[in-house]
Amino acid sequence: MTAEEKIITAIEEATGISVTEEKIDAVKSRINMIFDYLGYEEGQALAAEDGEKPAPGANGIDDALIKYLEELSRLTLTEDEEKKAKEDLTKILDYIDTLNQLDTDNVEPMSHPFPYTNNFRPDEVKPSEDRELILKNAPQQKDGCFKVPTTVE
């Protein structure tokens, strides 16, 4: 469900009036006008689809966003670190936003310094690394495998 559809459903539920097929495009365009007016970016609207809660970051760099980034990054910060991360990220993203001064509409994204195409090597069978060597740095191992806590009962 898109952000507009969600809003329409919410309005229908609250008012008991259903939006007819002919009107739906007109209503969607009004919703998008409101988005534009609020400076609500398409990206944020899309992010809002992901869950019931507002998208992380929709309200700026807040505690919820920091928690969300910790989860994405598989990190747990202390309360002090979270506070500092919030301050730093706010400052850094403010600065990064200066990029919006540049018109990049007709510019190709450049992910590499040189225009690489796939760089394949010949498909030859070669021995892989020795198992013992690969396991040498493992914090825990058992029977020639990396050992981890029980994941399947």
Place this chain on the structure above:
Amino acid sequence: MDFSTKTALELGQMIKNKEVSSVELTKDFLANIKKTDEKINAYITVLEDEALAQAAAVQAKIDSGELTAPLAGVPMAIKDNICTKDILTTCGSKMLYNFKPVYNATVTERLLNNGAVVLGKLNMDEFAMGGSTETSYFGAAHNPFDPERVTGGSSGGSAASIAADECAYSLGSDTGGSIRQPCSFCGVSGIKPTYGAVSRFGLVAFASSLDQIGPVGRDIRDCAEVLSVISGHDPKDSTSVKGKTFDFSQSFTKDLKGVKIGLPTNYFGKGLDEDVKKPVLEAVETLKKLGAQVEEFEMSIVDYAIPTYYVLACAEASSNLSRYDGIKYGYRRKDCEDLLDVYYTSRSEGFGMEVKRRIMLGSFVLSSGYYDAYYNKSLKVRGLIKKSFDQAFNDYDMIISPVAPTVAYKIGENSSDPLKMYLGDIYTVSVNLAGLPGVSVPCGFGKGDMPVGFQLIGPAFSEAKLVKAAYAFQQSTDFHTKKPAIVKEGN
């Protein structure tokens, strides 16, 4: 004998002339490390016994005529994010505090085949994230010219070890200025090669589309020699470029007639300290006297280099550092209840704050809803930056600029304000974004008698030309020969 005034190439020649042996030289450098490194902290690992054994083995091969390379037998050191087989490679992080790679990086292999004697592994900002070598888990490195000040970073150990005479040459890595800036801060020379010129196989990845390994040395000729050894295509790195070799045979002259250098006025404006600007502009005059033609031009896109760089570098870092999960190698928190717990606790305890900050920023710009606004936008600006350089190189052979806006600052001065720290990379990051080569050579002293360097930037694979200009400059100046008090006192 005092070896501190000799370049690595001169030391290599002395070994061949039997004026000194590799073992004697190695002992001399190890003694210097003992004397000064407690103050400087350039090394994370010193390989005393291993280096002496290696020096003896290399000397035997030199004597038998098996090894003839110019740098054979000369003691050197390697940044601790470059893999060395069975030798601790920590990346300056608790996460890899016990990591002993089971293979050599391609550059390590090439150096060893060339008769390099490895004295140890050099201090750096954790995972090369930083500009001061203060974020190292093994303690900050200290600038040999004033131990209360930073070395710069992230290759702080690579630059400080040479300034303090603790090795003859070293390897660093440069993702946004990490070779060039510490060279400027410590008064030594360095090259950030063209992207793809040097294999990244065995370099612990930070931002894969920006990282390059490069040499640091007492002068630019040493750096060029090391670059010849480590560069060239490597099938183990799919981004290493085929069919490009460097020919420095025309680089060592004093004549710069016909060389056209562009001076981007935007690099010399607001934010550049006067005490840095002055020696860099004096270097411009020296280059003119040597025959170069210098012309001012505008390059306003550079104002956007830092935000672009931090979006892209952090995005790539957040992906690259997802491999540290506490399972395959490195730090692992004991007694975890489940797999998620292993990930969360190992990573939270293994990484320092700057690394966490960058992983989180990277996760943010790549996350659903922000990818276009930040990551994709930055890739587009990267394209604009590259285009801007391409245009400049239609008119000029190279560009001259400062390396950093300030001299080395006091330890702790900037470490609480990441944005302020990031702004110090203003003159270096665009070179990595565009994949270009850059050299950094000393050109004077600023506040507190701290070294200042200048930077030359050229088109892809123009290293020979950059070296030529830097070499001519060093032939007519002596800034690169100035030693810090800590070395002078020792002799």
